[in-house]
Amino acid sequence: MVVKYLGLSFTTLSFxxxxxxxxxxxxxxxxxxxxxxKISLENAHGAISNQQSKKILEKIKKDxxxxxxxDKHLALISEIAGSPLMVGNxxxxxxDGPSTYAAMFSAIENAKDHINMETFIFEDGxxxxxxxxxxxxxxxxxxxxxxIYDSAGxxxxxxxxxxxxxxSGINVLEFNPINPLNKRKDWDLxxxxxxxxxxxxxxxxxxxxxxxxxxxSSGSFSRSAKNSKDSKNNIPWxxxxxxxxxxxxxxxxxxxxxxxQQQKGEPLASKEYFPVLLNQGNEIVRxxxxxxxxxxxxxxATLLSAINSAESQVFLTNAYFVPDPQLLAALKDAVSRxxxxxxxxxxxxxxxLVFYASHSYYDELLSAHVKIYERQGAMLHAKTALIDGVxxxxxxxxxxWRSFTNNQEINAVMLGQDxxxxxxxxxxxxxxLSKQITLEDWRKRSISERIKEQSARLWARFL
Numbered sequence: 001m002v003v004k005y006l007g008l009s010f011t012t013l014s015f016x017x018x019x020x021x022x023x024x025x026x027x028x029x030x031x032x033x034x035x036x037x038k039i040s041l042e043n044a045h046g047a048i049s050n051q052q053s054k055k056i057l058e059k060i061k062k063d064x065x066x067x068x069x070x071d072k073h074l075a076l077i078s079e080i081a082g083s084p085l086m087v088g089n090x091x092x093x094x095x096d097g098p099s100t101y102a103a104m105f106s107a108i109e110n111a112k113d114h115i116n117m118e119t120f121i122f123e124d125g126x127x128x129x130x131x132x133x134x135x136x137x138x139x140x141x142x143x144x145x146x147x148i149y150d151s152a153g154x155x156x157x158x159x160x161x162x163x164x165x166x167x168s169g170i171n172v173l174e175f176n177p178i179n180p181l182n183k184r185k186d187w188d189l190x191x192x193x194x195x196x197x198x199x200x201x202x203x204x205x206x207x208x209x210x211x212x213x214x215x216x217s218s219g220s221f222s223r224s225a226k227n228s229k230d231s232k233n234n235i236p237w238x239x240x241x242x243x244x245x246x247x248x249x250x251x252x253x254x255x256x257x258x259x260x261q262q263q264k265g266e267p268l269a270s271k272e273y274f275p276v277l278l279n280q281g282n283e284i285v286r287x288x289x290x291x292x293x294x295x296x297x298x299x300x301a302t303l304l305s306a307i308n309s310a311e312s313q314v315f316l317t318n319a320y321f322v323p324d325p326q327l328l329a330a331l332k333d334a335v336s337r338x339x340x341x342x343x344x345x346x347x348x349x350x351x352x353l354v355f356y357a358s359h360s361y362y363d364e365l366l367s368a369h370v371k372i373y374e375r376q377g378a379m380l381h382a383k384t385a386l387i388d389g390v391x392x393x394x395x396x397x398x399x400x401w402r403s404f405t406n407n408q409e410i411n412a413v414m415l416g417q418d419x420x421x422x423x424x425x426x427x428x429x430x431x432x433l434s435k436q437i438t439l440e441d442w443r444k445r446s447i448s449e450r451i452k453e454q455s456a457r458l459w460a461r462f463l
Contacts, residue, residue, distance in 0.1 A: 039074045041284065042084045044247040044277050056087060060284070060390060060416040067388035068309035069415075077302050083254075083287045089246030090281030091414060093394075093422050094208065097216020100241040101127065107200040107243075108134050114144040114271040116256045118197040118410075120153035120396070121211035124161040128212050132161070136168040144269045145170040148259060150193040151178045153211070173265040175408075191292050194396050194407040196241075197256060202275045205252040207287075207412050208241030208394050209319070209383050220378035221429065235348060238378035240317075240426070242394050242412055246280035251287035255410060258289075284415040290397065292406050299397045299411050300404045304330055306387045310339045315386040315427050317344040320351070321358045322400035322460045328361065332368040342371040344430055346380035354400065356456035359449070366439040373434040383411075386423040391415060401461045 041053040048056075057070050074085070094100040108115060108131075115138060122128055139145045147165065149157075151174050166172045175193040198206040210216055220238035244252075253273055260268060290297040307314055307330040314334050321343065323331075335341050343365070349355040362372060385393045395411025397403045414420075 039070075039078055040084070041087050042247070043086065043088045044279055047084075048087070056284070057415075060418075065389060066311045067390060068311060069306065069388055069391045073305050073309035073391070076305055080301055081286060081288060081298055083251045083289075085284055085286050085415070086246070086248035086251065087284050088279030088281065089244055089248050089283040089285045091283045091285065091412075091419060092243040093419075093426065094206075094241040094243055095426065096219040096221070096239055097127075097210060097237065098219050100206070100208070100210050100239075101130075101216070103243050104198055104206055105130070105134060107198070107204050107206070108138060111138050111143045111200045113201045113275075114146070114269075114273065115201075116146045116197075116199040116253070116273075118148040118193065118195050118256055118259065119212050120150045120192070120194045120196065121213050122147075122149045122154045122157055122161075123211070123213040124157045125214035127214045127217065128157070128161070131212055132165060135170060136165065139169045144271050146173075146256075146260065146265075146268060147171065148173045148175055148193065148256075148263070148265075150175045152176075152192050153194070171266055171268065173260060173263055175259075175263055190406050192402075192407050193259070194398075194403065195259075195289075195410040196396050197252060197410055199249065199253055199256060202253050202273050203245060203249055203277065205244045205249045206241060207244070207252065207396075207410055209239045209381055209396055210241045215379070221433075236378050238375060238380045238382060238430070240382040240384050240394050244285060244412060246283070246285070247277045248285040248287055248412075250274055250277055252410075255287060255289040259408065282416070283419060286413040288393075288395075288411045288413060290403075290407070290409040292408065297397075297404045297409070299393075299395070299409055302413065303385060303393065303397075306385070306391050306393075307331065307334055310334045310387045311337065312339055312388050313386070314339055314341045315344070315424070316342070316399065317380070317382045317384045317427065317430065318399045319346055319349075319381045319383060320354045320398040320400045320403075321345050321361070322354060323361060324401065324404065327399065328364065331365065331370055335369050340371070341369075342373065342427075342431075344373050344375060344380070344427065344434060347374035347376050347435065348379055350379065353456050353459055356449075356452045357460050360453035360457040360460075362437060362442055363439070366437065366442060372437040373431055374437060375430055375434045377433055384423065384427075386420060386427060389420045389424060390417050392420055392423045 038050050039053055041048055094103055135145045147170055162172050176191055196208055196210055215237045218236045220236040288299045288302055290299045331341055383397055392414045393411050397409040397411050403409055
């Protein structure tokens with residue numbers, strides 16, 4: 001969110017808006033025109049046979065639940081997604097900052113060859129200093145560290161902070177510098193790297209919604225979190241992340257190295273970026289990256305296809321919900337097919353424009369029997385989805401226009417009822433700390449709130 005993280009002047013903000021597309025883009029291809037092919041899976045040794053793929057997918061179908069995920073959706077997405085479905089992975093669900101940072105610190109401390117890190121925000125606070133200290137120590141001990149940070153997201157971080165990292169030998173790359181004098185390719189202030197990705201030794205990957213920031217210092221399910229008030233300075237942040245080991249890590253590594261090359265970074269030091277990877281578990285995972293230079297967002301196309309294939313449930317958790325017409329239609333159509341469609345959205349936000357723009361869609365969605373819940377006692381920042389209990393995604397992609405059209409984003413998609421059960425339990429835990437919004441109560445809101453909503457909606461394309 002460029003507006004959120006920068007103290008931009010009106011002139012600069014106006015420039016961003018003018019440089020954005022003036023017409024509504026086609027966010028996804030006409031997937032009905034695609035010719036579905038047989039679904040193929042890959043493991044550590046490459047592609048596996050169609051017969052083996054079919055057996056694996058049959059095993060993970062949820063008992064007694066009808067879903068088109070395994071035929072209609074996967075066959076279509078195989079045509080447009082840039083990376084394969086990989087079997088043999090182990091996935092750990094990480095909830096909130098403390099557990100995520102602990103897992104990251106452990107992986108960094110055990111690094112032997114290299115550390116690749118890509119983040120939107122790298123703050124110069126307590127958490128950022130801890131990361132910096134560990135990374136510099138590993139660099140001094142012969143582990144090559146390569147860091148990509150977004151120029152806008154890390155705007156408030158002093159340049160001296162990154163200079164210290166560079167002086168230690170860390171290879172630091174500023175994504176799409178705000179200062180046009182520092183550009184390395186065509187300058188476009190509106191394109192940002194919103195990804196959160198950490199890869200250690202080419203064997204372990206972390207992906208999700210968590211930046212490097214002290215706002216994540218406390219968890220959101222603690223007793224103190226439940227009793228917290230609306231103070232935005234004290235409220236804990238609620239987010240979700242993943243730790244992944246197995247063959248799919250190579251796909252995340254490819255995504256990182258491609259971004260480095262596209263941004264014309266200094267040549268990466270010769271390291272074992274693509275080691276031989278063995279099967280680590282039973283999870284089927286796809287790495288999906290979205291790039292604004294592509295004709296459409298692969299992650300958005302994937303999510304939309306999954307929603308359109310849903311038969312029983314669509315559970316979406318998202319911090320910034322400003323949907324386009326295609327997403328609105330997909331959610332309402334899912335309800336009409338009998339699916340239980342639930343949105344978990346924030347009660348408190350760090351962006352009032354997004355907050356009120358999001359609220360402007362509530363009446364339409366509630367009227368279509370989409371259920372809406374607002375998470376209380378925390379700043380909801382997670383970006384996750386669970387569909388039909390077997391299709392899950394966690395990553396950096398918000399459900400807003402900026403994520404769909406302007407940001408580099410990254411997500412992991414997991415297939416399987418075991419991981420789906422973990423996602424369901426997490427969603428239900430959040431619901432116990434949430435308030436359901438009913439249509440009757442919603443229509444009692446004040447005129448001033450309605451005016452704010454409609455005014456904010458005018459900016460929906462740029463949020």
